[in-house]
Amino acid sequence: MLTFFRLLLILFLSVLVLGCHESEETQTQTESDIHIKIPFPKVHIHFDYDESITSHEALDTEAERADYKAKALSEVEKLFDELRERFGFAPDHQIHIQLVDSVSGLKNVANTVVMYNPMTGGIARLTMHFPYEMFEQVSVRAHELTHAFIAPFHLPTWADEGFAVYIENMYAETPQHPIFETLQTEIRRDGAGVNAVQHWTEGSGIYSDVDLTLWCYRYxxxxxxxxxxxxxxxFAKVFETVHPQTTLSTPAFVAVLDGIITDTDMVGFFQKLGFENLR
Known part of the structure; x- marks a missing residue:
């Protein structure tokens, strides 16, 4: 009889233990299911350091770099949200930020490099390069982040940089590229007599001239x-109208404006500024 009760007790304990294992397995499976169903936010912004910057006095230890990265990402994400509010949209491509010692040997220049997919016209990779001193300026961050926002629209250089400076100056205590008082009196022309900004290609030909380049930014x-x-x-309507991945020449961009602004001939508006071949 005692043996019988012992067998019953062993059987009961076995069932109890098995039930516990099944319960734990079921709980784990349930947690796994919940975990899979939670939508993860898409990561837009990545931040890293070029090897050349790690000797900077503010970044020469791992702890300093980790702290600065957390601070930098927080500031850029805040700015990202502000620009999303201004533009009414946000880019869906990844944004890579790299802190570097210099850009083309200069510590007072930041730039954004965009690589496009030749098959789709979409952005394959976008990287913003900042020397430490430039990243510390919110106006410079705003300028480069504007490029990141509007890069999918393939705007003419003058429009792309015009937007970037327009947003930059909203954050600048002292604008680096203040607006001219009038458009007509500040026109500069290229060798063909066309407004030099229309065919602006940075760093080549006549545009290797620093003074002319600074004028292009301002104009x-x-x-x-x-x-x-x-x-x-x-311009909110421009970005609603234009399909991303569509390359816009100056005539095409002016045509978009002409379709939005119905009370003024925008082709004539730009022709008065020395732009040509717009129709």
Whole structure:
């Protein structure tokens, strides 16, 4: 009889232990299911250091670099949200930020390099390079992040940089590229007599001239600023109208503006500024 009760007890304990294992397995499976169903936010922004910057006095230890990276990402994400509010959209491509010692040997320059997919026209990779001193300036971060926002639209250089400076100056205590008082009196022309900003290609030909390049930044910004002041909300409509991955020449960009601004002939507006071959 005692043996019988012992057998019953062993059987009971076995069932109890088995039940516990099944319960734990079921719980684990349930947690796994929940984990899979939670949508993870898409990561837009990545931050890293080029080897050349790790000797900087503010970044020469792993702890300093880790702290600075956390601070930098927080600041860029805040700025990202602000620009999303301004533009009414956000890019869905990844944004890579790299802190470097210099850009083309210069510590007072930041840049954004965009690699496009030749098959789709979409962005394969976008990297912003900042020397430490440039990243510390919120206006410079705003300028480069604007490029990241509008890169999918393939705008002419003058429009792309005009937007970037337009946003940059919203964050600058002292604008580096202030607007001109008038567009007509500040025109500079290339060898063909065309407004030099229309065919602006940075760093080549006549545009290797520093003074002319600085003028291009100011003039482009002044054009964007003048249009947005006279016809508020125009550029929000531009980005609603233009399909990303569509390359816009200056004539195509002006045509988009002409379709949005119905009370003014925008082709004539730009022709008065020395732009040509717009129709």
């Amino acid at each position: 482009s910004h002044t054009v964007i600023d003048a249009i947005e002041k006279q016809w508020p909300g125009t």
